[in-house]
Amino acid sequence: MNTQYFKYKKHTDTWFWTICAIFLGGILAVILAKGIIGNPNQIWKVLLVLSPFIFILFTLIRIVIYRQAYEREGGNKIVILDKEIPKLIIHDGITKKEILPSEIGHLKLFESYGDGPPFTDFTYIEIVLKTGESIIIPDRIANTSDLSPILKGKRRIRKKRFMNRIKTPSNTVNN
Structure with a gap:
């Protein structure tokens, strides 16, 4: 497959x-x-x-x-991983974006160090493209091991907190 x-x-x-x-x-x-x-x-x-x-x-x-x-961030998002031609397709109901491994700059991994559910549910990946655009994928969609064929070899910045709030331009004051 x-x-x-x-x-x-x-x-x-x-x-x-x-x-x-x-x-x-x-x-x-x-x-x-x-x-x-x-x-x-x-x-x-x-x-x-x-x-x-x-x-x-x-x-x-x-x-x-x-x-x-x-749920607002990932509820209607579909992530498609094409392994034949390594690329990631993110479809959020309105737009469809194709990402090649060469377009990815680095990854920010927001991990939770909470002890068990529900605290471990607040983990997500922020894929930062070389153009500066960020794509957020909550862990309830896919994690780094699921997307490893396309994320292999990329620099990873890990941030651990008790509970991670998704930081998007809509819920932060200073992007």
């Missing part, structure tokens, strides 16, 4: 993380309300107790928001 097709694999458990965030937010509101009503002079103690819960709630909200961003 000389041609491989890769399509975005949607998350099936996003609803779970949304429900967890809503549930934890409700618990925080109840604890905060009881703390304010019961101890008006000791609010700082309640806030100190709640700070780990607030961090967890913030992380749950980030999971849901980042997954939506990944």
Whole structure:
């Protein structure tokens, strides 16, 4: 088989993380309300107790928001790898772009060092062409081992974070 097709694999458990965030937010509101009503002079103690819960709630909200961003970026993208004439074809529903290995400048690999799902889902490849154009391929479409015939020998810049937000001109202030 000389041609491989890769399509975005949607998350099936996003609803779970949304429900967890809503549930934890409700618990925080109840604890905060009881703390304010019961101890008006000791609010700082309640806030100190709640700070780990607030961090967890913030992380749950980030999971849901980042997954939506990944689905927007890769949801309608189809990546076709032609091994016979090494080239990569990226079809995003509107435009179709063919990339030859000679056009690729380098790769930026945004990897997650989170411990297991859902944190390991926030990984993507940014293919930087010699013209300066960037093409983003989320790991839920294809990873570097899937695309190795065309990416072999290219310089790779690895960036590791807990959760990687996809950086595109639409969601960054300074490209």
